[in-house]
Amino acid sequence: MDSMITFDQVTKRYPKSDDILQGVNFAINEGEMVFVTGRSGAGKSTLLKLIAAIERPTHGTVLINNQNVSQIRNAAIPFLRRKFGLIFQDHKLLYDRNCFQNVLLPLSINGITGEEAAKRVRAALDKVGLLNKEKMMPITLSGGEQQRLAIARAVVSRPSILIADEPTGNLDSTYAHDILGLFKAFHQVGVTVIVAMHDTSNAPFQPDQILHLSQGRLLKNGAST
Numbered sequence: 001m002d003s004m005i006t007f008d009q010v011t012k013r014y015p016k017s018d019d020i021l022q023g024v025n026f027a028i029n030e031g032e033m034v035f036v037t038g039r040s041g042a043g044k045s046t047l048l049k050l051i052a053a054i055e056r057p058t059h060g061t062v063l064i065n066n067q068n069v070s071q072i073r074n075a076a077i078p079f080l081r082r083k084f085g086l087i088f089q090d091h092k093l094l095y096d097r098n099c100f101q102n103v104l105l106p107l108s109i110n111g112i113t114g115e116e117a118a119k120r121v122r123a124a125l126d127k128v129g130l131l132n133k134e135k136m137m138p139i140t141l142s143g144g145e146q147q148r149l150a151i152a153r154a155v156v157s158r159p160s161i162l163i164a165d166e167p168t169g170n171l172d173s174t175y176a177h178d179i180l181g182l183f184k185a186f187h188q189v190g191v192t193v194i195v196a197m198h199d200t201s202n203a204p205f206q207p208d209q210i211l212h213l214s215q216g217r218l219l220k221n222g223a224s225t
C-alpha cells in the first residue's frame with residue numbers, strides 16, 4: 001500500500017539558519033496515530049509545517065497521497081489543506097468573531113451552511129467542553145479554552161489528517177487526557193492523527209509510531225517500547 005505521507009531525505013533550512021532537519025525519512029500510513037517528540041527547538045513544528053505545505057523542504061521530497069508537496073503550485077495548496085485539520089501553537093483564532101463563528105468558518109469555506117452547519121459547530125464545541133461559551137469572544141477565554149476552541153475548529157470539517165502541535169501544552173492533566181482521548185476517537189474512525197509533544201509519558205495510550213527528533217535528525221522510528 002502506498003503511504004499517505006512520505007518524507008524522503010528531507011532537509012529544511014530557514015533563511016540564514018543551519019539545517020533544522022537533515023536527511024529525514026519516514027512514512028505514515030492512512031489511519032495511523034503518530035507522536036512527534038523531541039526537545040524545544042528540535043524541529044517538531046517545522047516537520048508538521050512541511051506536512052501541511054506551510055513550509056517547503058530545502059532538499060528532498062515530501063509526498064502527501066503521492067502528491068509532491070515541494071512542487072505543488074501555490075494555487076493547489078488550499079485543496080491540499082482541505083484534507084487537514086490543523087492545530088498550531090499559535091491558535092490563529094479570529095479575535096473579532098465569537099467562538100461559534102470561529103468554528104463555523106471552515107464549514108462556510110466548504111459550502112456547509114444553515115442548520116446542518118450549526119449542528120456540527122455545536123457538536124464540535126460540545127466535544128471540547130465549550131458548548132456554553134459559543135457566544136463569547138476568544139479573547140475572553142483562558143489559554144486552555146482557546147486551545148480547545150482551536151481543536152473544535154480543526155475537527156469540525158472532518159479532516160482525513162489531523163495535525164496538532166503541542167495541543168495539550170496549556171491544559172491541566174484532566175483536559176489533556178480528554179483531548180488525547182478525543183484524538184484517539186478520531187483515530188479509531190480512521191483519521192490519520194499526528195501530534196507533536198515534548199512529553200509523551202502522560203499519554204493515555206501508545207501511538208503506532210513515534211518520530212523522535214534530535215539535532216535535526218530522526219533518531220527513533222517505530223513503535224515505542
Ligand SMILES: Nc1ncnc2c1ncn2[C@@H]1O[C@H](COP(=O)(O)OP(=O)(O)OP(=O)(O)O)[C@@H](O)[C@H]1O
Pocket residue numbers: 014015017020038039040041042043044045046047198
Ligand atoms: N521561520 C523561521 N525562521 C528561522 N528559523 C526558524 C523558523 N522557524 C523555526 N526556526 C528555527 O528552527 C528550529 C526548530 O524550530 P521548531 O519550531 O520546529 O522546533 P520545535 O521542536 O517545534 O520547538 P518547540 O518545542 O519549542 O515548539 C529552531 O531553532 C527555530 O529557531
Ligand SMILES: [Mg+2]
Pocket residue numbers: 044045046089165
Ligand atoms: Mg514547536
